[in-house]
Structure formats: structure tokens, C-alpha cells
Amino acid sequence: MKPPVSIAITGAAGHIGYSLLFRIAAGDLLGNDQPIILHLLDLPQSQHVLDGVVMELYDCAFPLLKNVITTDDPLVAFNEVDIAILVGARPRTKGMERKELLTVNAEIFSTQGKALDKVANRNVKVLIVGNPTNTNTYITMKNAPNLSPGNFSAMLRLDHNRALYQVAAKLKESVSSISKMIIWGNHSSTQFPDLSHAEINGKKVIHLIKDQSWIEDYFIPTVQNRGAAVIEARGLSSAGSAANAIINHLHDWIIGTREHDWVTMGIPSDGSYRIQEGVIYGFPVTCKNGDYTIVQGLEINEISQAKMLTTYKELLEEKNAIKHLLP
Numbered sequence: 001m002k003p004p005v006s007i008a009i010t011g012a013a014g015h016i017g018y019s020l021l022f023r024i025a026a027g028d029l030l031g032n033d034q035p036i037i038l039h040l041l042d043l044p045q046s047q048h049v050l051d052g053v054v055m056e057l058y059d060c061a062f063p064l065l066k067n068v069i070t071t072d073d074p075l076v077a078f079n080e081v082d083i084a085i086l087v088g089a090r091p092r093t094k095g096m097e098r099k100e101l102l103t104v105n106a107e108i109f110s111t112q113g114k115a116l117d118k119v120a121n122r123n124v125k126v127l128i129v130g131n132p133t134n135t136n137t138y139i140t141m142k143n144a145p146n147l148s149p150g151n152f153s154a155m156l157r158l159d160h161n162r163a164l165y166q167v168a169a170k171l172k173e174s175v176s177s178i179s180k181m182i183i184w185g186n187h188s189s190t191q192f193p194d195l196s197h198a199e200i201n202g203k204k205v206i207h208l209i210k211d212q213s214w215i216e217d218y219f220i221p222t223v224q225n226r227g228a229a230v231i232e233a234r235g236l237s238s239a240g241s242a243a244n245a246i247i248n249h250l251h252d253w254i255i256g257t258r259e260h261d262w263v264t265m266g267i268p269s270d271g272s273y274r275i276q277e278g279v280i281y282g283f284p285v286t287c288k289n290g291d292y293t294i295v296q297g298l299e300i301n302e303i304s305q306a307k308m309l310t311t312y313k314e315l316l317e318e319k320n321a322i323k324h325l326l327p
């Protein structure tokens, strides 16, 4: 039997938490031979909800679930954890842009960054989900100077999956036949869902679609605004699809990406594709042995470059707005 992996999840009493915990405990993240210990963090007023969730987790009799710790203290939640999933934050409601959450949520991530810095395993993999995810990742990373920047990533996998589905539906092909999708930049309505490198069985998707207006007028805005469309329809932000994207993101980061494919992760730029070093930007990456590598050498035309710049500029503005929260 392998030694257990400790996984912290913040906002565990919330909607995403409820869709996520049971799948992790069932083995969807790390496989059905990997025992796990869950560290669940939520606010003091949500502890009673968390107690109910823990009863249900135990009632599933998951063979892999070795222990569950609940707490309202980040120092307890992150103590020696191998993986930290930072979900706990306020979601937006109808009519809001995600960056409007910066002022209400940013503080959470400076506190939690400091706690991770103090007590987490030095190899901890930290995935920030709470919005606005890119800038919250920046705040968390900057407040944890003793951990490597490579330990932090923001979630753009939901956008990546949304893009895969739109193409699969358009071409009546299976989702798994599509490779090399990219979401550049911010998890916001300025993101650039880029089809120019995507392939199906070695053929370029853009040559199969043969309809530039579908790409410009339907595909890109649909993916950019899908979060808002879900909020409009459900009255609540995505939870099931977000939990699924969390599992996909961490699974691929830890276990590795498919051959001849890549995934999108929000990671600190190393200067690639003219994005200033340190900015948390959605890039195509391959993963192996627990590390990611930015896919290099992709040809970027002028139109794509302009779209990549728009979303980059928004990230610089967000970064500027939270300067006071950086050490």
C-alpha cells in the first residue's frame, strides 16, 4: 500500500467542494491505489455544514479515504500537505465581471499564501480556483516566497474543456479526438481561445471547420462568456464542471499529459510569447514527472498576437490593483 497523500481543499463546504470531495475520495484524481487524507478548510460559520459533508464522506465507505481533518485555521489545513486546492472565495453573481471580486477575495489569498509558505510540504502543488483565479494565484505565490513559483497554478482548464466541447459538437467528433487546444491569458472574458493549432487525428481543426465567422463570432465569445451564461441559467456559478476541471488539471500536472497533446494551465510566465516574467498567464503546457513545460515555438500571427496582448494588459491592470497585498 502506498503512503497517503494529504490534500487540502479550501471552501470545502461550498458548491464546488460538494462536487469535488467525493470524486477525489473515490480515486478520480490520483488513481484507485492511492490512499488520501483530506484537510478541509472553511470559515467558522460553515463548520456545521462541513460536519455534514464529512458524515457523508464517511458514509460512502471509500476504501482510499484514510482520514478527514476539518478546520477554520489555514495553518492546520495546510500543515504538510502535498496538494492544496484553493477554492474558498466569493463567487460572482449575474452581471458581474470576475475582476470585480478582486477587492472581496484578494485578502484571502495573501493570508493563505503566508500559511502555505510556513507549513506546507516544500513540493506542494497549489491550484488556485477562487476568482479572479490568475491574480489570486499571483497574490498567493508572492506571499509564499519560500516555495518555488513552479508550485503554483491558476485554473483555466474549465475554459479549455469548454473549447474542446464546442469543437467536438461542431464537427460531430469525439472530445478525446481533439488535441492542441489553447486558452491564452486570463480566466476572464478577455481570454483568447485559440483554435489555430488544434488538431483532430493530425488534421488542423481550422481546415475542417472552414468557417472563420463561426470561430470569430460564435466559438470565441461562447467560450469567453460561458461562465456568465451558466450563472444566468443556474443563478449560481459552475460547480460540477469546475470540480471536474480541478481533477483534470491536477491529474495531468501530477500524472502527465497525453502524448502529442498539451493542456492549458495558468502559470507564472518565464517570458515566453512576449509575456512579462512572473505574470500568471494561460499557456499550453506539457507535464511529465510532476513538472510542466511551456510549449515553445508556436507560430503566432498578428491577429492572435493582438488578442494575446489584450488579455495580458488586463492581467497587468489586475496586478496593479493588488500591489498593496504583496509583501
Ligand SMILES: NC(=O)c1ccc[n+]([C@@H]2O[C@H](COP(=O)([O-])OP(=O)(O)OC[C@H]3O[C@@H](n4cnc5c(N)ncnc54)[C@H](O)[C@@H]3O)[C@@H](O)[C@H]2O)c1
Residues within 6 Å of the ligand: 010, 011, 012, 013, 014, 015, 016, 017, 041, 042, 043, 046, 087, 088, 089, 090, 091, 092, 108, 128, 129, 130, 131, 133, 155, 156, 158, 159, 187, 237, 238, 239, 242
Ligand atoms: N477558475 C475557475 O474556473 C472557477 C470555476 C468556478 C468557480 N470558480 C470560483 O470558485 C470560488 C468558489 O465557488 P463556489 O461555487 O464553491 O462558491 P460557494 O460560495 O458555494 O463556496 C465558497 C466557500 O468558500 C468558503 N470561504 C469563503 N472565504 C473563505 C476563507 N477565507 N477560507 C476558507 N473558506 C472560505 C465559504 O464559506 C463557502 O463555503 C468562487 O470564487 C468562484 O468564482 C472558479
Ligand SMILES: O=C(O)C[C@H](O)C(=O)O
Residues within 6 Å of the ligand: 091, 092, 098, 131, 158, 226, 227, 228, 230, 231, 237, 238
Ligand atoms: O464565471 C464564473 O464566475 C465562475 C467560473 O469562473 C466559470 O468560469 O464558470
